Amino acid sequence: MKRLFLLLAAIVALPALAQTPVELIPRSAIFGNPSKAQGLVSPDGQWISWIAPRDGVLNIWVAPASDPSKGRPLTDEKLRPIRQHFWARNSKVVLFINDRAGDENFHRR
Numbered sequence: 001m002k003r004l005f006l007l008l009a010a011i012v013a014l015p016a017l018a019q020t021p022v023e024l025i026p027r028s029a030i031f032g033n034p035s036k037a038q039g040l041v042s043p044d045g046q047w048i049s050w051i052a053p054r055d056g057v058l059n060i061w062v063a064p065a066s067d068p069s070k071g072r073p074l075t076d077e078k079l080r081p082i083r084q085h086f087w088a089r090n091s092k093v094v095l096f097i098n099d100r101a102g103d104e105n106f107h108r109r
Helices: 003-019 027-031
Strands: 037-039 047-054 057-064 084-087 094-099 107-108
Touching: 037 084, 037 107, 057 094
Parallel strands: none
Antiparallel strands: 037 047, 047 057, 084 094, 094 107
């Protein structure tokens, strides 16, 4: 009986819900660039890296682990966003993959 009552209450409430304006989630919140993503610490613990927009395109940024406010962009990609990066074991090199013009052929750079 309780389930039937809840079902009837939901059916009665449907017309009222249909008249209530619903605010849509902004498209940019779902499909836009993140402010920062994929934060990593170098193997030696001295550096941190992340992906963030630079002039509207996702690039790799690095900073000393002791002072993240000194972050600077490491890459200058203008067309295709960088989506993934890795630290080399020696903590001196940051590797990333990227395709050219959306061809999904990923090359080391």
